[in-house]
Amino acid sequence: MFRQIAILGPGLLGASIMQAARQRGLAQRLTTWSRRAETRLRCEGKPWCDAVFADASDCVRGADLVVTCVPVDRIAEVLAAVAPALEPGTLVTDVGSTKGEICRHAQTAAGSKVNFIGAHPMAGSEKSGLEHASPSLFENRICFLTPMPATPAAAVDAVARFWNALGMQIVTTTPDMHDEIVAHISHLPHLLAATLSATLQRKPEDWRNYAGPGLRDTTRVSGGDPALWCSIVKDNREEILRALDSFQEELDLMRSALRNKNFVALQNQLTRGKGWRDLLVTRETEKNQP
């Protein structure tokens, strides 16, 4: 159990962490910081929030665990700002969807007397903001941890235990390998869903009314916040371009099979895809909906 967990940025993920940590009794005290007065008001008096601050340094003072839940391009900046207020030995982690850039800068920004261990909980929603927070958001989800070689094992273990205590399954890897993996399994699917929605946006408006559940599922993530996704894509640009290249190769195969009426090749490709999808680990009761 932590003495005080400070959550910087009580958005969907930050507030969900606070709710889950309170429910699971992981901290004596839960503090948070938001730049926005409106968000601070929303946190005040909540059972999962013991104190909310307009100043990030005040929020982290006395904390033995700090979780930065700000957009990826602001993590280093926020950590640099609070660094003087961090106690020696404080554990610092984050929820950023990319890890290479962050991990290269965050330890320096946070200072050498604390330990930064990058994390990426694979949980979230196309809906953002603390009004959609849920204490069960992390249950049975994957959490990547990307410690640097110099990080003490005890600090890594303590942060792993924290994420695990929220209900997550820990996968430890390097920041760069993490970025390659999520470029393919998270960022690529997001961009494809967005591209499909953008394609349909150019078509007659009434077509939208005929959408079945397949289209609804295929495009769901494209409802995500464009600014947030833009900052993720910016940070993981090179890996995403490589993932897009792999996808383009498969798409070219598909199109030439169709163009050449090579339905044997087409069926083989569909079968290969189905084979992969059928083995996708079911971490939750898979919806059996049509």
Next chain:
Amino acid sequence: MFRQIAILGPGLLGASIMQAARQRGLAQRLTTWSRRAETRLRCEGKPWCDAVFADASDCVRGADLVVTCVPVDRIAEVLAAVAPALEPGTLVTDVGSTKGEICRHAQTAAGSKVNFIGAHPMAGSEKSGLEHASPSLFENRICFLTPMPATPAAAVDAVARFWNALGMQIVTTTPDMHDEIVAHISHLPHLLAATLSATLQRKPEDWRNYAGPGLRDTTRVSGGDPALWCSIVKDNREEILRALDSFQEELDLMRSALRNKNFVALQNQLTRGKGWRDLLVTRETEKNQP
């Protein structure tokens, strides 16, 4: 209410129609035909099946409504085979995912003394077979009807009432317009999901274990039957190629925005996609899952 509804092919859709028709009291008698002895055995004695036949002509004899639920490339052939056994004035409809080719041939195949009204209920599942059938499969879904200009209005109305009685919302259009629409809102999303799954199938196996709910939703439909989808794609090839061209244009925009670090253009495209997705009509309680 119909005297007898004959369902040719009691798979996921056919058996679901029988269950729904029984539950909603749409027919005095429900008959079905399957080529496969195993499927016939599964239908025997079911409360939603009054008689099951090994011969399709026996199945349709006495029916005032016939629904062909066989793969799109077999509809005309099956109708031609049962044509001599159809009573004059019988209504014939289908569940094929494409309509142009089918509607050009089905009326001729079924004969001039009956009326064929093409239908495409936008319901289904990546799971096939009667074991996944459900009487609620059609509720609140779209059903396209694509009558030919020469079809009597009374026949079209009667078939529309049938699909509507299963809980569906009817959209009447031409066969060719139907094919253009579904190429974009159903076939394109399916092929993209399959292409994404095929892309990931070439990557390290363990990556699959890290999939979040976004990837799971984005790829869900790629679990569909490759042979079934191949026959759909074959039938609607030209419209699908055009839809793929539209998607490729958007994908090229996305890739060049990334390559050129034009994040303003990227965010605009994401915003356009989100705008389309946010307005997608919610026909069921939208899953609020992350």
